[in-house]
Amino acid sequence: MxxxxxxxxxxxxxxxxxxxxxxxxxxxxxxxxxxxxxxxxxxxxxxxxxxxxxxxxxxxxxxxxxxxxREFPISELVDAYEIRGALEGLAARFTAERGLGDNQRLVIGQSLTKGRDILTASDLMNDHVLAIIGETNASFHDTIMEASLNRLLSQMAQMSFQIPRVSNRNIIAFSLDELRQRHDEHYLIYEALLARSATKAETLMRDHVASIKFAAVRALRETR
Amino acid sequence: MxxxxxxxxxxxxxxxxxxxxxxxxxxxxxxxxxxxxxxxxxxxxxxxxxxxxxxxxxxxxxxxxxxxxREFPISELVDAYEIRGALEGLAARFTAERGLGDNQRLVIGQSLTKGRDILTASDLMNDHVLAIIGETNASFHDTIMEASLNRLLSQMAQMSFQIPRVSNRNIIAFSLDELRQRHDEHYLIYEALLARSATKAETLMRDHVASIKFAAVRALRETR
DNA sequence: CAATTTGAAAATGTATACAAAATTAATTGA
DNA sequence: TCAATTAATTTTGTATACATTTTCAAATTG
The missing domain is CATH 1.10.10.10 (Winged helix-like DNA-binding domain superfamily/Winged helix DNA-binding domain)
Structure with a gap:
């Protein structure tokens, strides 16, 4: 490979x-x-x-x-989410334009089902729930990035993750209710991709990442 | 250093x-x-x-x-301009939020004056005009990227330039009239930055890069 | 004759020796 | 004592030898 x-x-x-x-x-x-x-x-x-x-x-x-x-100023850390939002938004747009592959549609569909099941079954947060959600979440975003068929974009998105303390789950502390909101957003994005609504998919994805940013910033403030 | x-x-x-x-x-x-x-x-x-x-x-x-x-598909080449637009749009927003430094304001102001002078004086395109415009253009974009105070963003923007045949001036063939339009866009962006209008600056920059993209795509079609 | 195996050639991965530059310590001078 | 210079040490840059892996062609086998 x-x-x-x-x-x-x-x-x-x-x-x-x-x-x-x-x-x-x-x-x-x-x-x-x-x-x-x-x-x-x-x-x-x-x-x-x-x-x-x-x-x-x-x-x-x-x-x-x-x-x-090198030094990673807090400001840059917050900016990283803005960058992620822009890049993943573009990825969503490209994917909507180009269409999901059969396998990609399957992968996202399954991850959404898995996420919904665990979020309706559980009443409280625990490591198991977090692990599953983290997994399905990564699968969702990675698959869309991959479906965008743009290496430059994928490479940049990966870079935006490689910043100390922004490594996905470490800091971000969502409530169960917030997790359900994020899941719903995933679902709406998925629908936009299936409908090939490029602009809608991009906007939804940008807003979705912005929501994640808010939680990350909040968690960061609580930590310090 | x-x-x-x-x-x-x-x-x-x-x-x-x-x-x-x-x-x-x-x-x-x-x-x-x-x-x-x-x-x-x-x-x-x-x-x-x-x-x-x-x-x-x-x-x-x-x-x-x-x-x-590696292979660089044409589609990816076009996408690169979308990515540039998103990244430079963010840079404009960050810069508007954080404000231009005195020296940066000076640099951009001078490059704009220089560009205006050459575009009003010349009636036809030649290497001299192209060289000056290319120089002032690079100065404009680089300074805003630098003023955004975000290394990740700068690094990514630089990457988006490093694609075969998208190296700035090689392919892009603007008419003199189009150059004047691009110059006017530069000026409007500059005003938005001075006014600290973040959203406006971002939108203007995105549209500006989109205009450049159109010319690049057109030039590409003519070449092949 | 086709497919597999085998072995030689070539390419990459790693270790190490030496060169050049930078850092630190020591010396010299006022 | 303090500053500047010089010497010694440390650290990075480059070259090269050796190890491992891959590649490709010849030979073997069915």
């Missing part, structure tokens, strides 16, 4: 995870020999990982001076 | 240019030893460049199988 995501799998992923989780806070200097000793590999794969993460925007780089975990 | 753009400067830039200009068409296998011989450096900087360009989305990569110049 051809892709540009797979690489020095373990090293790159390990460092990325450390940065996104906050284990390597902003300003941390990432030195090659030190990392190579810690991770038990030579400098070569370390360098590859640093270059990849720098290109992904997680590290600052200066020639002959190395890599530093 | 800290950035993540500067790197194996020459090699990366050389390969990128070759890809964007079409010198290395889609499907071309980029082999490390071959490139290292051609460019007169070892495999190490070649690998760094390939990894960077892969992360930038210009190359496909498969582990143990190397890098290939």
């Amino acid at each position: 051809i892709s540009n995501a797979t690489r020095s799998l373990s090293v790159t992923d390990h460092l990325r995870e450390s940065i996104l989780s906050g284990g390597l806070p902003a300003g941390t200097k990432l030195q090659e020999v030190r990392l190579s000793e810690e991770l038990g590999v030579s400098r070569t794969p370390i360098r590859a990982a640093l270059q990849t993460l720098s290109a992904a925007g997680l590290l600052d780089y200066a020639p002959n001076r190395g890599y530093v975990v | 800290i950035s993540n753009a500067t790197r194996s400067l020459s090699v990366t830039d050389h390969l990128r240019e070759s890809i964007l200009s079409g010198g290395l068409p889609a499907g071309t296998k980029l082999q490390e030893v071959r490139l290292s011989e051609e460019l007169g450096v070892s495999r190490t900087p070649i690998r760094a460049a390939l990894q960077t360009l892969s992360a930038a989305g210009l190359l496909d990569y498969a582990p143990n199988r190397g890098y290939v110049v």
